[in-house]
């Protein structure tokens with residue numbers, strides 16, 4: 001089973017098309033992907049987001065709506081991941097409502113998890129990535145500063161912020177349980193925690209289109225995203241520096257998450273004790 005979580009805040013204009021394209025894609029690739037289902041997380045929308053999501057519910061791609069009263073993309077994704085039901089070998093994915101990431105990433109992510117990845121993240125920063133360039137100078141300068149900061153926490157990840165990530169189901173649910181960041185920087189906390197817990201994270205190039213109508217407004221959300229990033233760096237500094245891993249925190253002795261063999265199941269608990277942070 002593939003669970004697709006879509007955080008949505010006032011997405012009546014962009015979500016219906018994304019759900020149609022998803023239905024077409026999973027129907028065409030059902031032989032590989034198996035059954036799929038969508039969880040739309042309505043994050044306090046004041047438009048017809050929830051209603052239109054329910055109208056898109058079909059046997060070929062069931063859609064259910066859950067509400068998340070806590071505002072913020074991080075809070076919404078967390079609620080969606082936790083709302084997925086465990087099943088054998090299930091995969092959990094989250095993606096933005098605008099359908100910016102090319103859906104072929106789903107097939108590649110499926111292939112990577114079959115080869116042992118715990119987490120597969122879409123990237124706009126790898127040689128094979130195809131993205132349309134943003135003309136907005138404020139946005140691209142802000143994004144470059146942000147990348148410089150995230151590089152200190154996650155030096156080997158080129159793009160932490162692409163809104164497309166796929167996880168083995170139990171990995172997603174455990175990581176989401178620990179997550180504290182509620183805003184746009186939650187991806188960084190998620191990745192730092194996953195890395196510290198020994199998860200194998202594969203970054204894959206994606207095709208990415210800048211769909212108009214972004215809910216991220218630099219003037220309104222930019223400062224908050226940087227402040228949240230600083231808080232994450234503070235909370236997770238020992239995890240990020242590699243001086244502490246989930247294994248050592250749990251008393252299992254130090255281990256390098258990067259050198260262990262490809263896992264079948266995670267060797268260490270993903271839940272990092274809070275006192276270790």
Ligand SMILES: Nc1nc2c(ncn2[C@@H]2O[C@H](COP(=O)(O)OP(=O)(O)O)[C@@H](O)[C@H]2O)c(=O)[nH]1
Nearest residue numbers: 007008009043071072073076096097214215216
């Ligand atoms: N801004 C904002 N977006 C949210 C919130 N909750 C969920 N989202 C969703 O998070 C995703 C952000 O994607 P988008 O608006 O395209 O931002 P961008 O791709 O970073 O420019 C969309 O699916 C939003 O609907 C929230 O509280 N605020």
Ligand SMILES: [Mg+2]
Nearest residue numbers: 096098100214
């Ligand atoms: Mg977008």
